[in-house]
Amino acid sequence: MKKQYTPQKSIYKKLLSKALSAGEQATAFLYLLKWLVICVLVGVSAGSASAFFLVALDWVTGYREAHKVIIWLLPLGGLAIGMLYHYYGKSAAKGNNLLLEEIQQPRQVLPFRMAPLVLLGTLATHLFGGSAGREGTAVQMGGTLADQFTYLFRLRPRDRKVLIIAGISAGFASLFGTPLAGAVFGLEVFILGRLRYEALLPSFLAAVIADYTCLAWGVGHTHYAIPFVPEVTISGIGYTLLLGAVFGLTGMIFAKSTHFFSAQFKQRIAYAPFRPLLGGAVVAVVVWGMGTTKYIGLGIPTIQESFEQVQPWYAAFVKLLLTAFTLGAGFKGGEVTPLFFTGATLGSALSLVVPLPIALLAGMGFVAVFSGATNTPLTCTIMAIELFGAESSVYMALVCVTAYLFSGHSGIYGSQVIGSPKFLFFGREKGKNLTDVAAARKKRR
Numbered sequence: 001m002k003k004q005y006t007p008q009k010s011i012y013k014k015l016l017s018k019a020l021s022a023g024e025q026a027t028a029f030l031y032l033l034k035w036l037v038i039c040v041l042v043g044v045s046a047g048s049a050s051a052f053f054l055v056a057l058d059w060v061t062g063y064r065e066a067h068k069v070i071i072w073l074l075p076l077g078g079l080a081i082g083m084l085y086h087y088y089g090k091s092a093a094k095g096n097n098l099l100l101e102e103i104q105q106p107r108q109v110l111p112f113r114m115a116p117l118v119l120l121g122t123l124a125t126h127l128f129g130g131s132a133g134r135e136g137t138a139v140q141m142g143g144t145l146a147d148q149f150t151y152l153f154r155l156r157p158r159d160r161k162v163l164i165i166a167g168i169s170a171g172f173a174s175l176f177g178t179p180l181a182g183a184v185f186g187l188e189v190f191i192l193g194r195l196r197y198e199a200l201l202p203s204f205l206a207a208v209i210a211d212y213t214c215l216a217w218g219v220g221h222t223h224y225a226i227p228f229v230p231e232v233t234i235s236g237i238g239y240t241l242l243l244g245a246v247f248g249l250t251g252m253i254f255a256k257s258t259h260f261f262s263a264q265f266k267q268r269i270a271y272a273p274f275r276p277l278l279g280g281a282v283v284a285v286v287v288w289g290m291g292t293t294k295y296i297g298l299g300i301p302t303i304q305e306s307f308e309q310v311q312p313w314y315a316a317f318v319k320l321l322l323t324a325f326t327l328g329a330g331f332k333g334g335e336v337t338p339l340f341f342t343g344a345t346l347g348s349a350l351s352l353v354v355p356l357p358i359a360l361l362a363g364m365g366f367v368a369v370f371s372g373a374t375n376t377p378l379t380c381t382i383m384a385i386e387l388f389g390a391e392s393s394v395y396m397a398l399v400c401v402t403a404y405l406f407s408g409h410s411g412i413y414g415s416q417v418i419g420s421p422k423f424l425f426f427g428r429e430k431g432k433n434l435t436d437v438a439a440a441r442k443k444r445r
Helices: 011-022 024-066 068-094 096-104 114-128 135-147 149-153 157-176 179-188 197-216 234-268 274-290 300-306 315-328 336-350 358-374 377-388 390-406 424-429 434-444
Strands: none
Touching: 024 068, 024 114, 024 135, 024 149, 024 157, 024 197, 068 096, 068 114, 068 274, 096 135, 096 157, 114 135, 135 149, 135 157, 135 336, 149 157, 157 179, 157 197, 179 197, 179 377, 234 274, 234 315, 234 336, 234 358, 234 390, 274 315, 300 336, 300 358, 315 336, 336 358, 358 377, 358 390, 377 390
């Protein structure tokens, strides 16, 4: 039986009724005070969780690279993850999509088990050699930990939505060291084409506090550099728009591939724990056959290398398929860092045919494939400015928006609701989530 929460009249509401009679500024002050208290708790919790996660992730990655024979245990690791989620996960198995659903239609406070389960599942995935990311883990931990304060502050459903958004922002910001992008990600990710402005203050507060908390624990983040950005020209804009289309289509392929493998595993293997067991065996054999661990785990060394050296044309698609297969089989983690890998290596490879600096192209791919796969162009533009500097902002904004457009109404988060269609003649799909849109299109065929 899930624990119910019953909002009750609080001291804050009594003060608010008096403030309303005093004017808008008094009300704004109480609103600020309320969310400052809440966001300090959310930011410190999410930032501390991200700090622990990043340290633990570095350790398991280092151990795997020092003992590569452990990759042959990936099937057993997958079985353990599968059984953990099958018997104890319940609704937590939905992952990020559960957070989006609760923002759109609040029902029950997110189960606390979601945080430790995704943490353990992700660490096991990376320890044994799965190809996955880390954003999903931080976002789920941030959203889950934040939602637990619903009980303490007796929040109503409308405030719960804001609280979960703040938790998502805090998790994302503290994981990547990008507080502004993290804040906008929480506002942008759950509904395609719309922002919730009533959550602006909590989202930014939680993101900034979480980022500082993670840094206060002495945990740093990966740095990237674009040493030279050429002047914006007509030809440069033309190349940027073409690249945006390519990166957007790549993001769409990434999302569709993940959904495809997930559907195939569910359709062909009834017992859920056997899916990562079989998937892990396939991945282990593939890694052994390739003779390299370049395409498993996060792949951060290769991402950094992409800014300086031309990558092979196939690198992006090997990572794309390996990650889609790993996550589709039921392993845990996230998609964002593999999206960074896919975009950066693809941009690097395209430097052979596009007359723009290799670091700029890698940076454009880094954020644009992410934009196309998650439908978050504002987040990705701001992230590019935080990571690479404002000098490249024109290129980054154009490539991210174009990628968003060309990825169509698809994405890695099936519970994203279409608030504003990308094209006016797709207006009939407004209000539907991406999973329903994909199912309707499949049925029409």
